[in-house]
Amino acid sequence: MTGTLTTSMTTIAEEDLEALARGAAVLGTGGGGDPYVGRLLAAQALREHGPVELVPPADLPDDASVFPVAMMGAPTVMVEKTPSTERIGDTVAALAEHLGVTPTHIACIEAGGVNSTFPLVAAAQLGLPVVDGDGMGRAFPELQMVLPTLSGIAATPMSIADEKGNVGVLTTVDNRSAEALARSLTITMGCAAIISNYAMTGAQAREGLVAGTLSLCTRIGRRLEEVRAEHGDAVAAVAGELGGRLLHTGKVVDVARRTATGFARGSAVVAGESGDLVLEFQNEHLVARRDGVVQVSTPDLIIVLDTDSGEPVTTEALRFGHRVSVVAAPADERWHSPGGIALVGPRYFGYETDPVRFDGAGAP
Amino acid sequence: MTGTLTTSMTTIAEEDLEALARGAAVLGTGGGGDPYVGRLLAAQALREHGPVELVPPADLPDDASVFPVAMMGAPTVMVEKTPSTERIGDTVAALAEHLGVTPTHIACIEAGGVNSTFPLVAAAQLGLPVVDGDGMGRAFPELQMVLPTLSGIAATPMSIADEKGNVGVLTTVDNRSAEALARSLTITMGCAAIISNYAMTGAQAREGLVAGTLSLCTRIGRRLEEVRAEHGDAVAAVAGELGGRLLHTGKVVDVARRTATGFARGSAVVAGESGDLVLEFQNEHLVARRDGVVQVSTPDLIIVLDTDSGEPVTTEALRFGHRVSVVAAPADERWHSPGGIALVGPRYFGYETDPVRFDGAGAP
Incomplete structure (x- = not known):
């Protein structure tokens, strides 16, 4: 960390996306999908719906209903098969309806290229704030590989949807089974699907998530721009x-x-x-x-x-x-x-x- | 058909199962799974819960809630991996909860070996009557290949479960997509899963099902026994x-x-x-x-x-x-x-x- 004081972000607007996506791709450690795709989708949503409020995990009420949203699949496919953003809301709604819970916040489950910006589409569409955090502090390839798994939070019930309108809700005996079943659906859906899983309370999110991910990503992206401008x-x-x-x-x-x-x-x-x-x-x-x-x-x-x-x-x-x-x-x-x-x-x-x-x- | 008058069956009891399973295997035209497996499962359920009431489609009230139940997967696998019958009730319950409907009748979707007797397990466990009919009048290998598809009844929402306790609820844009997605889950579940789909009203069941399948199967099975006894x-x-x-x-x-x-x-x-x-x-x-x-x-x-x-x-x-x-x-x-x-x-x-x-x- 820089150690320098930075003004903390309170919203994410269209003009923040370039830096955010660039920083997210750094934390994506080579994975997480092409940041360009995620950025395009988020830019469209933020232009249409306006900036999204950014909430630090520490500020979440205990009884908040936090719904992570992500893309699942092979990044090599996502580049060619851009997901339909209209289905994101359906995916969240399917899980919310199954749980009988109204989402209050959207979250990132992964600090990867697509998956750091993709949840902003859901937040913008649904008019919900997004949590300034994520479930990994980096990117990993499988669904159970998140810190919430370590703190005992179940991956399921989870929803999964494709761009055609097919939707599944899975309830599994453990988080690895969620990975196996959601992966097989993702492959049949054409190797790219929208998922919402690890729905958690505000208290669980504070314990299970990495704090500050989206502002860190944005800071990294901005720093890269600055240093390049200075030929550093x-x-x-x-x-x-x-x-x-x-x-x-x-x-x-x-x-x-x-x-x-x-x-x-x-x-x-x-x-x-x-x-x-x-x-x-x-x-x-x-x-x-x-x-x-x-x-x-x-x-x-x-x-x-x-x-x-x-x-x-x-x-x-x-x-x-x-x-x-x-x-x-x-x-x-x-x-x-x-x-x-x-x-x-x-x-x-x-x-x-x-x-x-x-x-x-x-x-x- | 024989053209002879037969006393119509009003229940299926344990002692009917041998004939029913044998006749179902005839209509299964080589598929539908080993009738022995389905018979064993049904025998256990009928012994425990008593005979199951058999209702002709013509006697279904218009507003009945008919829930077909079936095994999905490769019959070659079912022979070695006998499904846990405890999960059948969970499978029906998952679909019923999703639909917000209380099932009034169980039905067979296929006149195959396993799938003619397997629904009896659900009916016995849940204390519900079973419809004397099925969705094909024979067996076919894919989920969308049922007469209800021809009369416009959707395969989904459907539930799918494995013996471990994993459960999925799928909602698809058409019945072929239901086949594709449920098949991929079935394969990941070990090539054998329990499904409940094509939930329909009594009016839809009268139009969409083949009437008399379970009594026909039983009659064929009995006839085979008689002819053999007479060396015919x-x-x-x-x-x-x-x-x-x-x-x-x-x-x-x-x-x-x-x-x-x-x-x-x-x-x-x-x-x-x-x-x-x-x-x-x-x-x-x-x-x-x-x-x-x-x-x-x-x-x-x-x-x-x-x-x-x-x-x-x-x-x-x-x-x-x-x-x-x-x-x-x-x-x-x-x-x-x-x-x-x-x-x-x-x-x-x-x-x-x-x-x-x-x-x-x-x-x-």
Whole structure:
């Protein structure tokens, strides 16, 4: 964090979206979908309905009814199949009706590109404030991978809808079953669906969410603009905002990817002066290795930025020849608990390594 | 039909189940699941809760709330993964709650092995009468393939549940979307799920269902027992009950099958004195060819019986060396309408042939 005092945001307006989406893509660690798509959708909604009120979790009444909203699916698909925003309200309404509860606030469940701006569409359409927070403090590929799971909040009842008007409401025995069933519906819906899940009270949201995500994203986005205008070091600025550090800089010399069971999986090699850094991703960058030794891994953040501009690079935008810098930054401390590691540690994703924490120290 | 007067049934008790399940397997035309599984489940429920009242569609009040209940999935899986009957009530309750309607009657949506007896479990558990009818007059592999679809009744809202306690409620834009989404959930649920769908009023049930299915099944089953006791021609007796005729008799010399996307698909060759008859199936027998010429096809019934005993043979029980007789019989006339053929004609299943109707005439 910068440590500098910033005026706290109280609304999000159309003119904040560029910075917000850019910062969200940084926290998206390569996943979360193309920030451009989310930004376009949100811009349209904010232009039509006006700015959305931003409420810090600390200000939520205990009995608030907080409804997270997100896109589920393969980011590679979302780029080509822009979701119909008309269905967002239906998705929230389906869950609200099932629960017999009237939503008072919309929230982000993920600090990823699409999923940081997408809930603003719901908030604008429904005339509700949005919570300045999210369920991860970063992006992760599966539905159960949220801090509310760690604090015992059920993913379901959840609603899921496609752009045609098909809607499902799922009630599951655990949050991993919610992932499995919602994923199969998402795939049948064309690999992109709108979901509303982890409905929670204000008290639960204060405990379960990461506070300040949307203002942090906006701050990162603004800082990037400022530093670029000053021809400063954009990568260092992003690392500074996140309490992270530069891990590696170089050129992408190899990218292997495939879209399997609704995810974009693969790996990339970044060749630099200090050798090759291998990035393994599954929607998000999850493991960074040098000479076979893991430098940092999930749950900590592995962020790929364009070296010149500091612009975040999504895993689907990684291309041979791209000059990139890799920044590592600490995740929310709750992710390092045994329950957190079981949920999002490297072994869950099939990587044969214990988690390697961001050490915070030294030069790359 | 026999044309003989039969005392109409007013209840189904445990002692009726053997005949009912056997007759249902005949109408199942090779699909609908192993009748033994459905019979076991129903026997347990009827022993515990007593006989279930059987109501002809004509006796349904206009404002009755009829809830069909069925198993969805690959019959080959149901044989090994017996569903938990405790979840049937939850499945009906989930749909009833969503609709805000109290069910007054349970119904069969399919005249197949499992799906003719499975609804009796729901009826017994919930203390409700069961409608003496079904939605097809036979078995078909997909959810939208029911006569209520032809009379404009929506498949959804529908509920779907697995044995673990996961429950979904789907609302879809059309009945084919219901099939697609429920199928993907069924596959994720382990290829077998409990569903309740096509909830309808008594007036709609009278129009949309085939009347008399459960008593017809029981009559066929009883007739088979009688004829066998008299060492009579069991195959001819079945054909007589259905207004059908013997198409072919011989020995199974080849069976090819695979379970793909939740279905049991394949073909079988029955070698006889009059040449080879090739049966093509997708859960149910759908096309019968001799020398490349289609003899009879879906929607009419192609029924494979053990030549000696007249016992119905499901597609998953077909084995090399099995001596079988193939009976053709007419489907409900509504299936031969243009809408019916579009829904369940041979081309829908990928067979390059116009439908060939059972001609009712002559020797094989």
